[in-house]
Amino acid sequence: MKKPIIVDNTIRIPSQEEFLPDVDSFIEGILRGFGTDETTIADIAICVTELVNNSIIHGNKSDPDKEVAVEIGKTDSVVEITITDEGTGFDIEHLESPIDEQNLLKEVGRGIFIVRSLMDRVDVKFLKDGTRVTIAKKI
Amino acid sequence: MNLTDFIKDGVAVLQPKGKIMGGPDATILHEKLHECVENGNKKVIIDLAKVEWMNSTGLGILISGLTTMRNNGGELKLANVTDKIQSLLTITKLVTVFEAHDSVDEAIASF
Numbered sequence: 001m002k003k004p005i006i007v008d009n010t011i012r013i014p015s016q017e018e019f020l021p022d023v024d025s026f027i028e029g030i031l032r033g034f035g036t037d038e039t040t041i042a043d044i045a046i047c048v049t050e051l052v053n054n055s056i057i058h059g060n061k062s063d064p065d066k067e068v069a070v071e072i073g074k075t076d077s078v079v080e081i082t083i084t085d086e087g088t089g090f091d092i093e094h095l096e097s098p099i100d101e102q103n104l105l106k107e108v109g110r111g112i113f114i115v116r117s118l119m120d121r122v123d124v125k126f127l128k129d130g131t132r133v134t135i136a137k138k139i
Numbered sequence: 140m141n142l143t144d145f146i147k148d149g150v151a152v153l154q155p156k157g158k159i160m161g162g163p164d165a166t167i168l169h170e171k172l173h174e175c176v177e178n179g180n181k182k183v184i185i186d187l188a189k190v191e192w193m194n195s196t197g198l199g200i201l202i203s204g205l206t207t208m209r210n211n212g213g214e215l216k217l218a219n220v221t222d223k224i225q226s227l228l229t230i231t232k233l234v235t236v237f238e239a240h241d242s243v244d245e246a247i248a249s250f
Binding site: 017018019020021024039042045046047049050053098099104105106107108109110111113114117118 | 158160161162163164191192193194195196198199200202203205206223227230231232233235236
């Protein structure tokens with residue numbers, strides 16, 4: 001069975017949700033090394049697991065032969081994390097609002113809304129062979 | 140995430156512990172909620188005191204539990220909502236959907 005691979009500041013996982021805790025541990029460990037406070041670590045961990053979930057399920061359609069890569073870095077006091085999958089992406093500007101009255105009881109559809117609420121910056125880039133989401137937050 | 144549960148005064152109390160982020164861990168809570176319905180427990184409390192954080196998968200499970208209980212004539216309430224989860228409930232306006240109490244005993248007494 002394929003397993004997560006960590007090289008420097010990047011973790012690559014097969015597209016299976018069982019590897020989410022590996023991504024979380026990796027990201028939280030590096031953030032603690034940066035001296036990040038626990039509240040900010042939780043915010044970033046929520047967003048990273050949110051986006052990796054999206055990449056696994058919607059991007060790579062849970063195909064274990066496809067990978068999700070998560071890379072973390074810091075410039076000055078800003079942490080930047082990129083999540084790259086092999087899917088065709090999504091239109092971040094035309095998602096239904098989960099806080100509209102008629103959507104409040106839906107079980108899904110809050111992920112990107114939460115990420116945009118908790119992070120300082122969210123960018124989506126469509127690549128030739130995948131989608132890359134970059135999030136950034138001042139720590 | 141780990142999950143313990145018990146019955147007190149006829150109310151099923153579920154106590155997840157850790158992080159609710161999706162994958163197999165989240166399935167455990169989802170299945171336990173449906174087990175409550177199958178066992179005829181119409182009063183359920185989820186005690187969030189030991190949940191470090193959850194993402195939208197966790198919120199989706201709470202919503203699923205709430206609607207499942209209500210569709211079966213029951214009710215699901217929250218207890219000991221941490222600051223982190225409270226902020227998520229506020230951001231997503233789910234604070235208007237869930238009834239939350241400061242303790243399990245208070246939540247039980249509210250039924």
